[in-house]
Amino acid sequence: MSAEERDREYVCNVQLHVEPSERPKLPPGCPPPLDSRSTESEPQHSEECCVELENVTVKFRLSDSEILAQVYPNCMLLGEIKQDLARKFEVAPEWLVLRQDNRVLCNSVPLNSTVLDEYGIHEFQLDMCKDGKEDHTSKLDLDVYYDKHRLADFITVHISGDDALDGQSKTVVVEIENAAIIKPFLCGYRDQITGKEYLDAFTQTGPYFDKMKYRKYKTRDTQTWEQKEKTLNTAHEQSVQCHLDGINILYVSAVNEFTIIPGKYQTFAQKERAERKLEKILLIQRNWRRWILWKYIHLRAQEYRRLVQNREQEDERYEKCVEQRVERHRVIKQFPRNKDDFDLLYAEVGRWKKAELKRITANYEGPARIAEVNILLDKEIQLLNGVERQRNLVYKAMEDFRKDQLLKEMGKPIEWIGYKDTKIHMDLLSTQRVRFLTEIYKDLRKPRSKEDRLEFIRQVMLVLTEETCFPNFPELFELFDREKNLLLYAKSFDVEILRKRQTMLFFDLIKFQKGEPKQRVPSRMCIVCKKVKTYAEFAIRTRQSHVDTCKHCYYLKLTATENTVYQSILRCIHRDERKRKCTTSFAFVMQPDDVRHIIDKIWHGHSALSKSENLSELRLPRWNKSDDWAPWNSICLTERETRDHYKIDDIEKVYDPKFVLHISNLHMLARSLFHTLAAVATEFQETGQWWKVGMNKQRSSKLDAV
Numbered sequence: 001m002s003a004e005e006r007d008r009e010y011v012c013n014v015q016l017h018v019e020p021s022e023r024p025k026l027p028p029g030c031p032p033p034l035d036s037r038s039t040e041s042e043p044q045h046s047e048e049c050c051v052e053l054e055n056v057t058v059k060f061r062l063s064d065s066e067i068l069a070q071v072y073p074n075c076m077l078l079g080e081i082k083q084d085l086a087r088k089f090e091v092a093p094e095w096l097v098l099r100q101d102n103r104v105l106c107n108s109v110p111l112n113s114t115v116l117d118e119y120g121i122h123e124f125q126l127d128m129c130k131d132g133k134e135d136h137t138s139k140l141d142l143d144v145y146y147d148k149h150r151l152a153d154f155i156t157v158h159i160s161g162d163d164a165l166d167g168q169s170k171t172v173v174v175e176i177e178n179a180a181i182i183k184p185f186l187c188g189y190r191d192q193i194t195g196k197e198y199l200d201a202f203t204q205t206g207p208y209f210d211k212m213k214y215r216k217y218k219t220r221d222t223q224t225w226e227q228k229e230k231t232l233n234t235a236h237e238q239s240v241q242c243h244l245d246g247i248n249i250l251y252v253s254a255v256n257e258f259t260i261i262p263g264k265y266q267t268f269a270q271k272e273r274a275e276r277k278l279e280k281i282l283l284i285q286r287n288w289r290r291w292i293l294w295k296y297i298h299l300r301a302q303e304y305r306r307l308v309q310n311r312e313q314e315d316e317r318y319e320k321c322v323e324q325r326v327e328r329h330r331v332i333k334q335f336p337r338n339k340d341d342f343d344l345l346y347a348e349v350g351r352w353k354k355a356e357l358k359r360i361t362a363n364y365e366g367p368a369r370i371a372e373v374n375i376l377l378d379k380e381i382q383l384l385n386g387v388e389r390q391r392n393l394v395y396k397a398m399e400d401f402r403k404d405q406l407l408k409e410m411g412k413p414i415e416w417i418g419y420k421d422t423k424i425h426m427d428l429l430s431t432q433r434v435r436f437l438t439e440i441y442k443d444l445r446k447p448r449s450k451e452d453r454l455e456f457i458r459q460v461m462l463v464l465t466e467e468t469c470f471p472n473f474p475e476l477f478e479l480f481d482r483e484k485n486l487l488l489y490a491k492s493f494d495v496e497i498l499r500k501r502q503t504m505l506f507f508d509l510i511k512f513q514k515g516e517p518k519q520r521v522p523s524r525m526c527i528v529c530k531k532v533k534t535y536a537e538f539a540i541r542t543r544q545s546h547v548d549t550c551k552h553c554y555y556l557k558l559t560a561t562e563n564t565v566y567q568s569i570l571r572c573i574h575r576d577e578r579k580r581k582c583t584t585s586f587a588f589v590m591q592p593d594d595v596r597h598i599i600d601k602i603w604h605g606h607s608a609l610s611k612s613e614n615l616s617e618l619r620l621p622r623w624n625k626s627d628d629w630a631p632w633n634s635i636c637l638t639e640r641e642t643r644d645h646y647k648i649d650d651i652e653k654v655y656d657p658k659f660v661l662h663i664s665n666l667h668m669l670a671r672s673l674f675h676t677l678a679a680v681a682t683e684f685q686e687t688g689q690w691w692k693v694g695m696n697k698q699r700s701s702k703l704d705a706v
């Protein structure tokens with residue numbers, strides 16, 4: 001394809017309809033067109049010239065303040081460009097002159113041979129001349145250019161690599177659109193005689209409402225200038241309501257027209273309100289959903305903060321309880337007071353002995369091991385003797401306290417719950433006598449001066465004259481008379497032993513009841529110590545089938561254990577069952593020894609999940625929380641694991657099947673160990689006597705004491 005054919009095809013693509021006959025001919029003497037991109041000094045033939053076709057921006061400077069921009073192909077000749085500009089300015093092409101750098105360019109020079117600026121724009125100076133002389137009658141008018149042809153302006157913008165995102169330089173062609181508003185022809189009529197067109201007042205309004213920057217009412221009433229009536233004689237009525245392209249009007253015959261009855265008039269505000277109704281509904285719904293979501297997020301965040309705070313408080317309470325337990329054990333080890341405290345000391349000695357035996361077995365053999373075991377035995381004997389001595393001292397120190405507590409209980413009035421849960425007190429003569437003698441007993445142990453002691457002995461002897469039925473009355477009266485004589489006639493004497501005997505006999509006097517019938521108390525013989533004791537002195541266990549061993553012998557048979565730990569576990573079970581309002585649970589007939597047996601023999605002294613062996617943290621919660629607590633419906637867990645276990649609804653979905661089977665086997669073992677308890681449960685449920693289990697002591701009355 002020749003260069004001429006390529007140029008003609010490209011010009012037709014950009015819709016520059018220049019006929020070949022109208023193209024400027026190459027005048028004689030003009031040099032052939034040169035390619036500015038060519039690096040060779042010799043001219044090339046048109047068949048061998050390969051120029052990449054592209055649109056470039058051309059700027060025509062008419063004056064210092066008037067500049068015109070247009071886009072042309074880079075292969076176009078300057079003569080063709082003059083032909084296009086002359087057609088748009090409505091002047092002759094021979095009058096146009098293109099200059100560049102104050103040099104007149106020839107018509108045969110192609111556009112790609114001219115000089116470019118740094119942005120790839122060709123800039124020329126466009127002037128007018130006539131036969132080599134400037135013509136002052138004609139000029140280049142931009143109003144003619146833009147008003148008649150309404151062509152879009154184009155500019156080429158060069159973007160350097162520093163400003164581009166990908167770092168490569170680009171050339172972008174930007175089109176400048178003419179945004180002038182063209183008012184459409186909506187309606188009106190034309191006089192056939194004069195040919196004058198009359199437009200409706202509504203067509204004289206401004207731009208469309210969606211293009212306005214402010215809201216303003218524009219209705220027919222505000223546009224009416226003056227009402228006039230005029231009669232015209234026309235061949236027939238015509239309607240001009242339709243239009244083709246906004247400029248050419250389509251006149252439709254009104255022969256078959258019909259009458260349209262207008263409805264209710266609607267103002268612009270009402271129309272706009274109706275159009276914006278859906279938008280407002282969507283706005284309200286969107287904000288309502290947003291408020292619901294915001295409320296939901298705040299509620300969930302508040303609940304999350306509450307749960308976190310409760311968890312932190314629970315951890316703080318747990319840590320505080322652990323610290324209190326450790327502090328309490330430390331105080332108990334230093335100052336033991338009751339049987340459980342000494343059991344704790346014996347358990348500490350037992351653990352120490354077990355650890356020492358393990359150390360000796362690992363480090364010594366033969367005679368050395370025997371010697372170390374003998375040394376360990378001597379140390380154990382010393383520790384046990386020290387604990388026993390401390391126990392005897394505490395027992396003697398607490399003797400007076402025990403006596404005071406006994407006298408306090410004996411002097412209390414009888415209480416029971418009567419009609420409509422009314423608490424009834426009945427004070428007998430026997431209880432009044434006990435309180436009166438108790439006051440004398442307390443004064444008897446107080447230190448007094450010699451004169452006060454003599455006056456006090458005289459008053460006590462008067463009181464004793466009313467207690468002549470007491471079996472040891474002669475001895476007690478003689479002891480007070482002897483002390484009186486010593487205080488009156490002896491100068492040096494020691495009456496401490498005498499006073500101790502007086503307090504012992506006076507304490508027996510307080511416990512003595514006048515005319516008390518001798519009742520035979522149910523009793524039996526212990527199979528270990530062979531002594532006959534009352535049933536109150538025998539140990540009670542839920543696994544026993546008959547009463548056989550007294551408390552003293554059973555205590556000696558057991559190993560030293562921390563009974564306080566098992567008592568605390570049992571209290572936790574009681575507390576949980578009361579919260580669940582299960583007063584018929586087996587937990588209320590269990591003893592601390594039974595809890596110890598469950599943990600040591602069934603669960604082997606550790607948690608079923610974490611294998612933790614810390615007894616102070618172990619608990620026995622329900623395995624199935626929907627059933628009452630029982631030895632065969634419990635599991636050994638730590639305190640934290642217990643809280644998580646009670647949050648489980650379906651056990652089989654959370655725990656492993658092997659673990660569930662293992663727990664079931666242990667429950668079968670517990671049922672076999674507590675078979676007597678299971679039989680008692682059946683009997684109690686059938687007879688309906690479970691209401692007495694777990695009742696408050698206030699609801700039982702001492703009828704035998706009335």
